[in-house]
Amino acid sequence: MPIEFEVVPYLQWLPHALLNFGIAVAVLLALGTFFSWLAAAVRLGPSEAFYLIARIMLDALPDIFKTSPRRVWALTRLSVQESIRRRVLVVFLVFVAIMLFAGWYLDTGSDDPARLYISFVLNTTNYLMLLLAFVLSAFSLPTDIKNRTMYTITTKPVRAFEIVLGRYLGFAIVGTALIVGMGAVSYGFVTRGLAHTHQMDGKLAPIPSPFPNQPPLGERGTTTLDKHHRHEFTLNNEGLGRTDMQMGHFHEVTKNGDQIVIGPPQGMLEARVPLAGQLSFLDRAGRSAASGINVGNEWTYRSYIEGDTLQAAIWTFDGVTPEKFPDGLPVEMTIRVFRSYKGDIEQGIGGTLQLINPDPGARVRRSEKIFFTAQEFVVYQRLIPRKVKALDQYNKAIVDAQGNPVEVDIFEDLVSDGRVLLELKCADPAQYFGVAERDVYFHAADNSFAMNFIKGYFDLWLQMMIAIGFGTMFSTFLNGPVAMLASIACLVVGFVAQFIFDLAAGTLEGGGPIESTIRLVTQKNLSVDLELGQTPEAVIRGFDGGLMQAMRAFANLLPNYRWFDTVRYVAYGMDIERSAVMQHATLAAAYCVVVLIVGYFFLKTREIAA
Amino acid sequence: MEATAAPNLFADAPRKAGTTGDVVIETRNLSKTYRDFWGRQKVRALKSLDLEVRRGEIFGLLGPNGSGKSTTIKLILGLLFPTTGDALVFGKRASDVAKNELIGYLPEESYLYKFLNAEETLDFYGRLFNMSSAVRKQRVGELIHMMGLDWAKRRQLKEYSKGMTRRIGLAQALINDPDLIVLDEPTTGLDPLGSREMKDLILRLRDQGKTVLMCSHLLADVQDVCDRIAILHQGELKELGRVDSLLKLQNLTQIRAEGLSKECEDELKAVIERHHGKLVSMENPTTTLEELFLNIVADSDKRPGWRSPQNNP
């Protein structure tokens, strides 16, 4: 659930991205040149305007390459000093204050407190930093121009690019310092806030052996109630054991003489590395199908399989080796449940999992069915052990000479060339499971949570850097409040870009801007005809199509801040892939470069004293 | 110009000859119309100005409030873009940043960062000229000393008085030891002493071979220091020429001599009478720049758009 899309390896992604980037830049350049020429031509006439634009373009390259680090640094320092004077550090205090208060009200009996804590700190940091980035960057240059301090700067041998870059870097430094501070506070807040131990509650009770006259298997006990939960635990005869899972964690328990020592929580702050598979479907008759059923009113990304039919979702996993999974295959799933009738809401919907050998000629074809009960919104974890009972090609249990079922080793008998299939079925009739490719995976490894937390913060940092870039760019030609609004508008459009894409792709009802306006004004709902006649309607649709393409192109140019949103990865304890981080960094860098260069042109062609 | 420019910044040695010979600033048919956001005309602040400022002179722009002096200066510095015409500085277009290497500019008011102190301010502007830290340090020290602000160099500019800020503004304009110094109303906000010092400084700079373009409505200032002046009124050039020749009244001769005997004076009077002249007085003439200026303004109000024909440079 947390990871929705496959992350393409970086080097595979890069050429494609560079191509898109090239196209976008070319289009931007062409449009920018044309409209600047048009604007200049109104005043100067076409040929004068042409020379002017040509001159500005020719000046630009040497201007940008002659950038002097010392001048940039001077302006950077100035921005830092100015920011400090504008008391941005107060933001940090606000953040700390929020964390202190949050300590009280976040302390609820949530099912997954780690998720709550982590998404809280990351989101708080994100919103605060974006806001700060906009305020800092959007107001600074306009203030300089308004106070005319700009006069003494632009009459020095300073290039417009140096001004833009210096400003940008100054705010970047301030923002980076703040984000690092917030990250450190957040990390402490999360780890300290979740840390707890329990004491033993009551007495240990022996676990009797199932066989008569045998010594007990160990002891069991209960912990005290702390942080809204208590655990049950078992100890073996050596005095070692662990508690059950509660609220996403367990504790190790050791018996030391008469003393019971309960360790810190474990399994709460994780960075799980998934091994993802490729999803395919079988339809109700058991034939292969491109997708399951669409139950409507749901995001099409997820596909549904019906219970108690031959319909199934099958994942193909590659690279499944005993080295990676010495103890068996740890399956993790978050599947959606769709009930066609209510049934017993308390009781989950049953399902089965089965490993399938991809080799159709193999003796061992399938593992026996593994039953489970689906829980929604929780990561369901199940270890398929290395030794399982299995079925042959006739779906008969594999038995030894005596007719007793034997267990096979999954790596020897079910995995071939590192590939294995996992089949998911819904067991309850007329109920449905919704699945997407990324909903089921093998938990392949654990990376450091701290590192993952840093990666999450890195993505926030990238968002901030883009926000500062946009703020700086707008501030080169708009006044402060307007520049800030414009940057926020870009952010919002970036956020709703998906919606705009859908609109542009024509998947939403109601037609384009003109058609929907007509419908609004004439109060015609979506199902009635426009009744304007063939030709006008065609014209309207044509216009709408063009408009929506333009909107799509526009939305494509803006950064979709959701790309960088890896908060849920960290919160759900999923490792953020390195490839994803690198893609984000590249995207952010590309945006910043473009935005700063656009800012340069605006500032360069701006009449400072007008 | 990169850091290599630094060593010769303080040298009083003669400058390398500019590409355009002796003309430092040249404006051709320079006009400026301020427009509002919608592109509608608001003010025609400058109307086809042709000027030349030559190397080593102190050139004064003179005119009443709102006559377009600051506009001219801003056009020359590239802070404004001309509506028509061109402004060239050192043969380069005003929009060319490279020209700024050799320019020092003191704006109408000192637009400085109030949260910096004097040293930081000058250091900051030094960095903008890509000066190395050693050069900056020396130069900053010199200028603060020259402005007599040693005692306040660690204080933030927001605590400075108007005159003190003005001095730092001037120091800022001189940080790069410029060849061309552009001063917009250099003496406003200065006490009589400061104003005298400012004028002495301007003359000293000229003696070092620098070119100074200043504008002012304080006639005394202009009369004291300028070699040549241009008088603007309502955006039009009314008068242009050497101060001494402008003030020399063609039909008025002033005779000042010492140790003349009564006979000699009578003889002179006789000579004047013989040539049909009329002796006005034998004392100092009262004609000043102020009178000239007021005449021109009055004249121009009567006949707008007409440039007084008498004196040409």
Ligand SMILES: Nc1ncnc2c1ncn2[C@@H]1O[C@H](COP(=O)(O)OP(=O)(O)OP(=O)(O)O)[C@@H](O)[C@H]1O
């Ligand atoms: N940014 C501006 N927008 C619109 N009009 C302006 C602007 N700046 C100046 N003006 C107008 O242009 C004219 C010339 O102004 P300018 O500042 O050049 O005068 P000045 O000679 O420097 O006057 P002063 O002696 O008062 O400084 C004035 O009418 C003024 O109102």
Ligand SMILES: [Mg+2]
């Ligand atoms: Mg002025």
